[in-house]
Amino acid sequence: MLEVIDKGGPTATHITPLLFVHGAFHGAWCWDDHFLDYFADRGYRALALNLRGHGGSPSAVPINACGVFDYVQDVHTVAAELPVPPVVIGHSMGGFVVQKYLAVHDAPAGVLVASAPPTGIAPATVRVAWRHRRQSVRTRSFSRPLDFFAAPGVSRATFYHSATPEEIVTACTSRLGAESARVLYRDLLYRHLARPKRVTTPVLVLGAELDGFFTPREVAATARAYRTEPVMFPDMGHNMMLERGWESVADRIDQWLAATLS
Known part of the structure; x- marks a missing residue:
């Protein structure tokens, strides 16, 4: 019963569907604003799911009881219903979910967009908490x-860069939803880290130079783990699919898919 936004359809040149996986606090909406129409217009079937407990996707347990393997199962549930295995594309926490998915499931390709590193998010968590320590101690973080x-100032500093128009930041912050503390503060910190050596799928690694979560050095380390080189985008923050200049990110994915799936 997972909620899925499904646009476009397979064409003679693009038989393989694209399945987009959102990051923490986000939902399928973050892909629907721009990316789904972009790829549907180019002849792809483009789908974005809401992981359990997000958007209109129900969860049998409170969201804090959900683990990263639950999210991996959600991706598999949607992928298994498609006529052919999809390319899986994940942002941030969703990129980590994609890494875990690719370690146990076949896929023609994977794309990591400002993804959590395979080694986990402990360094990023410490950086963000220290940078916003006043808000951290004042909230039930x-x-x-x-x-x-979603606290004032924290959303902009972590998800966007300083030049992002306020209307974009406000509109997106208002749509943030609850996230599993178990996933963020256990699974992605130390408990269930990714295993790149088990992944044989070709992977594209994209990063933002002004990312408030993951540094260019961490993006480069992620790319090395998957035996590739990172593609970095200047003047762009963490939410690469929503920032001004998102078209250049989508163009790069489109170009890489054309070469990889041919």
Whole structure:
């Protein structure tokens, strides 16, 4: 019963569908604003799911009881219903979910967009908490992470860069939803890290030079783990699919897919 936004359809040149996986606090909406129409217009079937407990996707347990393997299962549930295995594209936490998915499931290709590194998010968590330590101690950041990440100033500094128009930041911050503390503060910190050596799928690694979560050095390390080179975008923050200049990110994915799937 997962909620899925499904646009476009397979064409003679693009038989393989694209399945987009959102990051923490986000939902399928973050792909629907720009990317789904972009790829549908280019002849792809483009789908974005809401992971359980996000958007209109139900969860049988409170969201804090959901683990990263639950999210991996959600991706598999949607992928298994498609006529052919999809390319899986994940942002941030969703990129980590994609890494875990690719370690156990076949896919023609994978794309990591400002993704959490395979080694986990401990360094990023410490950086963000220290940078916003006043907000961190004032909110129930461990039991209700959204209280911290949606706090004034924190959302802009982590998801966007300083030149992003305020209307974009405000509109997107208003749509943030609850996220699993178990996923953020256990699974992605130390418990269930990714295993790149198990992934044989070709992977494209994209990063933003002004990312408030993951540094260019961490993006480069992620690319090395998947035996490739990173593609970095200047003047862009963490939410690469929503920032001004998102078209250049989509163009790069489109170009890479054309070469990889041919």
